[in-house]
Amino acid sequence: MTKPRKHGTTRESLLTAGLQLFGEKGFDGVSVKDLESAAGLTPGRGSFYRHFESKEALLADIVHREVEKLRQLRELQQRGISGSLGDRRAELIVDFRMRLIVLAQLKDFILLLGREYGRFPDLLGQLYSLLVEESLAQEGSELERDIANQHIRGGDAHALAAVVQSALVGFHLSKTYFGSQPYGIDDDRFIKALVDLLVPPPGGKS
Amino acid sequence: MTKPRKHGTTRESLLTAGLQLFGEKGFDGVSVKDLESAAGLTPGRGSFYRHFESKEALLADIVHREVEKLRQLRELQQRGISGSLGDRRAELIVDFRMRLIVLAQLKDFILLLGREYGRFPDLLGQLYSLLVEESLAQEGSELERDIANQHIRGGDAHALAAVVQSALVGFHLSKTYFGSQPYGIDDDRFIKALVDLLVPPPGGKS
DNA sequence: GTCTATAAGTAGATAGAC
DNA sequence: GTCTATCTACTTATAGAC
Numbered sequence: 195m196t197k198p199r200k201h202g203t204t205r206e207s208l209l210t211a212g213l214q215l216f217g218e219k220g221f222d223g224v225s226v227k228d229l230e231s232a233a234g235l236t237p238g239r240g241s242f243y244r245h246f247e248s249k250e251a252l253l254a255d256i257v258h259r260e261v262e263k264l265r266q267l268r269e270l271q272q273r274g275i276s277g278s279l280g281d282r283r284a285e286l287i288v289d290f291r292m293r294l295i296v297l298a299q300l301k302d303f304i305l306l307l308g309r310e311y312g313r314f315p316d317l318l319g320q321l322y323s324l325l326v327e328e329s330l331a332q333e334g335s336e337l338e339r340d341i342a343n344q345h346i347r348g349g350d351a352h353a354l355a356a357v358v359q360s361a362l363v364g365f366h367l368s369k370t371y372f373g374s375q376p377y378g379i380d381d382d383r384f385i386k387a388l389v390d391l392l393v394p395p396p397g398g399k400s
Numbered sequence: 401m402t403k404p405r406k407h408g409t410t411r412e413s414l415l416t417a418g419l420q421l422f423g424e425k426g427f428d429g430v431s432v433k434d435l436e437s438a439a440g441l442t443p444g445r446g447s448f449y450r451h452f453e454s455k456e457a458l459l460a461d462i463v464h465r466e467v468e469k470l471r472q473l474r475e476l477q478q479r480g481i482s483g484s485l486g487d488r489r490a491e492l493i494v495d496f497r498m499r500l501i502v503l504a505q506l507k508d509f510i511l512l513l514g515r516e517y518g519r520f521p522d523l524l525g526q527l528y529s530l531l532v533e534e535s536l537a538q539e540g541s542e543l544e545r546d547i548a549n550q551h552i553r554g555g556d557a558h559a560l561a562a563v564v565q566s567a568l569v570g571f572h573l574s575k576t577y578f579g580s581q582p583y584g585i586d587d588d589r590f591i592k593a594l595v596d597l598l599v600p601p602p603g604g605k606s
Numbered sequence: 607g608t609c610t611a612t613a614a615g616t617a618g619a620t621a622g623a624c
Numbered sequence: 625g626t627c628t629a630t631c632t633a634c635t636t637a638t639a640g641a642c
Contacts, residue, residue, distance in 0.1 A: 204625080218518060222428040226618065239627050243619065308514040311577055312424060323578045330583050347600065353593035356574075356585045357567050364570025365562065371517055372529045377536050379562045387559035391597045394553065410607080432636065447608050449637065 205245045207233035213256050217302035220309040221253060250314075257317055260303040264325070267296045275336075282345045283393050290362060290385045293329070297366040305370065330359050346392055354392075361388055411451045413439035419462050423508035426515040427459060456520075463523055466509040470531070473502045481542075488551045489599050496568060496591045499535070503572040511576065536565050552598055560598075567594055 211232035215224040231237040246252040334355035340346040417438035437443040540561035546552040
């Protein structure tokens, strides 16, 4: 062990800093110089290119990493659903909270997607619909069950799924882009209001 | 009348093309050359600078224009609300449809804001919260009235306003970023599902 | 108001020494 | 794996002729 540093440490730094910086300033807003600085290299000397073929290759690796992270978070999420309590309201609260956590974990990546929408179609093209359609389909089939079981009053399950999904995504984006919580509403208060709409509380009020 | 062209035609073209191109490719993704091309000027000759001091000055004028458009759309929207029908469900449907139309009218501008978030803080900084907080406050006070009048079952009016707002914004963004309607849900179906949640239809089903 | 020519800066990327 | 030096291309912006 003559080398004090682990293999690939700089590469790792470039990936981490790249995600954060691309999310913050966009792909064009971050120069290779900036990336070298962030990874502890002397800026402007081109050492970046010993780790990645190009700036775009770095982006590709970042994207693959985040997609993998998304997959793992989805798995965790589905396990959370199966560990049920019998109480449908409580289950929905847990489910929605998990979804907001997943969105929060992907914050930088979502910012990046918003900035670079339409660019890099080969890399990002299918990603937008994958990100939404998949969890929308899951939400839809769950709500269909709920309606069949009379947990939720009858209606258009797929449209309802779109409403729930849109609300959660919209709330996350509001928090992201408008600083803190819009109107001072925190996650718990938001989720409670949404669940109350879907499954009215038994007592009537509050 | 010796001049066949109206004064400011090129300037007008630059403003229009600028909004569309900045929304599509971002501020850095559009060169002055591109803007000159789009406005019918010979690209790369710098005629752009006879109309605007800098690329950033063009952006500033575009933003002021869109903010003014937003103000006018908000006025139209509020008039739509006051022309009421007595039927709260029908009123909500009209209201929500208007809000989606406003968002659609601002599509390019919203794309631009998403791309350039965090940059140009002097120009765009206050805009994000203005865009959301204002209509959120209005939605909140309307829902408070509805709850007082028993049109909507009791609950947290402000949190409910955040849910409604998030759902509409989230739905618009889904349509924008994921191509067509998510899950094949169109505006009418989405709005109906949202209104059904707030004010259950008298008949029970459908 | 448009075109010609050009300045000054910065970007991504490469070759080679250590 | 990092640093030195450098190439090429492109960007915003300006000065001046027409």
